[in-house]
Amino acid sequence: MELTCITCPKGCTLTIELKEGKILSIQGNGCPRGIQYAENEILHPVRMVTSTIQVIHGIHDRCPVMTSKPVAKEKIFEVMKEIHSLKVEAPVFVRDVFIHDVAQSGADLIATRSVQLESSFSNEKK
Amino acid sequence: MKTVDLVIVGAGAGGLSAALAAWNAGIRDILILEKENDTGGILNQCIHTGFGLHTFKEELSGPEYAERCAMMLKDTDVNIQCGTMVLSMTKDKILTCSSAEHGLEKIQARAVVFASGCRERSRGAIQIPGSRCAGILTAGTAQRYLNIDGWMCGKRVLILGSGDIGLIMARRMTLEGAKVVAVAELMPYSNGLPRNIKQCLDDFGIPLYLSHTITQIEGKHRVSAAVLSQVDEHLQPIKNTEKRFEVDAVLLSVGLIPENTILEEAGALIHPKTRGPVVDEQCMTSLDGVFACGNSLHVHDLVDFVYAEGQRCGQGAAAYLTQSLKQEKCVQVGAAGNVSYVLPQILHFCDAKLFFRVKTPMKNCAVVLKSGTKELKKMKKISLLPSVMEEITVTKELLEQCEDDLTLEVTSWN
Numbered sequence A: 001m002e003l004t005c006i007t008c009p010k011g012c013t014l015t016i017e018l019k020e021g022k023i024l025s026i027q028g029n030g031c032p033r034g035i036q037y038a039e040n041e042i043l044h045p046v047r048m049v050t051s052t053i054q055v056i057h058g059i060h061d062r063c064p065v066m067t068s069k070p071v072a073k074e075k076i077f078e079v080m081k082e083i084h085s086l087k088v089e090a091p092v093f094v095r096d097v098f099i100h101d102v103a104q105s106g107a108d109l110i111a112t113r114s115v116q117l118e119s120s121f122s123n124e125k126k
Numbered sequence B: 001m002k003t004v005d006l007v008i009v010g011a012g013a014g015g016l017s018a019a020l021a022a023w024n025a026g027i028r029d030i031l032i033l034e035k036e037n038d039t040g041g042i043l044n045q046c047i048h049t050g051f052g053l054h055t056f057k058e059e060l061s062g063p064e065y066a067e068r069c070a071m072m073l074k075d076t077d078v079n080i081q082c083g084t085m086v087l088s089m090t091k092d093k094i095l096t097c098s099s100a101e102h103g104l105e106k107i108q109a110r111a112v113v114f115a116s117g118c119r120e121r122s123r124g125a126i127q128i129p130g131s132r133c134a135g136i137l138t139a140g141t142a143q144r145y146l147n148i149d150g151w152m153c154g155k156r157v158l159i160l161g162s163g164d165i166g167l168i169m170a171r172r173m174t175l176e177g178a179k180v181v182a183v184a185e186l187m188p189y190s191n192g193l194p195r196n197i198k199q200c201l202d203d204f205g206i207p208l209y210l211s212h213t214i215t216q217i218e219g220k221h222r223v224s225a226a227v228l229s230q231v232d233e234h235l236q237p238i239k240n241t242e243k244r245f246e247v248d249a250v251l252l253s254v255g256l257i258p259e260n261t262i263l264e265e266a267g268a269l270i271h272p273k274t275r276g277p278v279v280d281e282q283c284m285t286s287l288d289g290v291f292a293c294g295n296s297l298h299v300h301d302l303v304d305f306v307y308a309e310g311q312r313c314g315q316g317a318a319a320y321l322t323q324s325l326k327q328e329k330c331v332q333v334g335a336a337g338n339v340s341y342v343l344p345q346i347l348h349f350c351d352a353k354l355f356f357r358v359k360t361p362m363k364n365c366a367v368v369l370k371s372g373t374k375e376l377k378k379m380k381k382i383s384l385l386p387s388v389m390e391e392i393t394v395t396k397e398l399l400e401q402c403e404d405d406l407t408l409e410v411t412s413w414n
């Protein structure tokens, strides 16, 4: 069978020889990460999930988030459900963890951008 | 009039990288002008991961990549002025810009880098028949609404064009609860990266109709349906192949165009194919001391390439300012056959990299660099895709052998 490696933009075409669900050989990978990808994709496919969450009192209204590592494909929409119910207060710092083990996926949900407190709001606070 | 050694227009990945490179090369008076209130450019709305595998050796989201680029300037005195729109420039490098803070301002620069990104082709540019109702927008605009402002532009969506932004938006809208009914592509192949076809369409069972286009849009105030038709080899719609989809939004992902109005008006030579300025290996345009990099030079699909180009450009500008740029003999480089374009178009006799794209997909082929009819270099390639930018290196020694201008072409390998 053939698979497109999605690990990096090169997108190598991997040719995989399978026998009774076991991998016999993998060819066409431009780097070792292609092997890891093919094994995962056949045994238990995983994906990164990215979205945004609402931020209150920040200089931006949304903060982009991602899973700290790829999660099982069938967990994607459960992860999205938890993301939708989330609302955080500024300030946010890049790599802040919002949810540990999001949707029991084994990955954390983390910020991929810093969002400062809106200046008018920080003045009000003082 | 205020004078500045180096003015950089745009604080996206290209501009920030050029600034750092020029700083590291000893230039101390650098001013970046950015129209938005924040640095980072288009990266801020690209919240998916897949950025930075080369530059930072990590898989980052667009915003995080942007933050890293900005952080690297923290220890420098590079001056970044956000909320400032550059309006025009003269040949003598006098820039006119406007901002809420300083009003209308003129700045005399000794060197200028244009890193102003690109814009999307819009509906007008591709002329879809049908009603002019709400709900038709470019994929990048929809991306901005969703990822920066948090607004969804529709619930049932059809995407025209299989460029990467369209593919990424197909997945993004699906994750947020919309139904993406189809992606239609006029050409018999996709213009997007293979990985995006896989992870954005195949993963979610979104159909990709190749050789299809929109032949009708219905709706009074808002889009209610769109009709797709298959096209023949001359890209003309075929009768009785119509498929009607009820949708409330149509996204267009039909290509990007380098943003160069200011450069063009200043008199820089613009290349008809890249739609960006003609440059040499240091990214200098036909205007003395005026440089360009990133998506304003040619459309890139990888930010790491933009970053690397920004570095070359920043170093080029620094060399120009310190007068170590030697304008010796040069040759022109052109594209032939299935090569869509080559950059730079002007090469001085030095070690350099040539970047190129092909027009249509090709397998088992040879990339050949010729000087007149003489073959200078030949490189085998298993597969070439229009969506993937390729490179070929040339050395000073190799260039010294050439008497004629250079052409780059792709032929089948035998």
Ligand SMILES: Cc1cc2nc3c(=O)[nH]c(=O)nc-3n(C[C@H](O)[C@H](O)[C@H](O)COP(=O)(O)OP(=O)(O)OC[C@H]3O[C@@H](n4cnc5c(N)ncnc54)[C@H](O)[C@@H]3O)c2cc1C
Binding pocket: B009, B010, B011, B012, B013, B014, B015, B033, B034, B035, B036, B040, B041, B042, B043, B046, B048, B049, B050, B051, B052, B084, B085, B086, B087, B115, B116, B117, B118, B140, B143, B164, B165, B168, B259, B293, B294, B295, B296, B300, B301, B302, B303, B304, B306
């Ligand atoms: C939707 C999308 C998805 C992408 N996905 C990926 C990906 O997955 N992986 C990857 O590696 N790369 C990806 N890329 C490519 C890469 O991110 C971009 O090519 C790169 O970030 C462009 O950088 P730039 O500096 O050239 O342009 P930009 O980021 O567009 O920066 C240009 C800046 O110039 C400013 N400007 C323009 N005109 C003026 C003016 N007159 N005065 C003042 N300021 C001005 C703009 O406001 C902007 O901030 C993607 C690109 C897009 C568009």
Ligand code: SF4
Binding pocket: A005, A006, A007, A008, A009, A010, A011, A012, A028, A029, A030, A031, A032, A033, A034, A035, A037
């Ligand atoms: S195999 Fe390696 S080089 Fe090829 S797409 Fe996968 S990660 Fe990239």
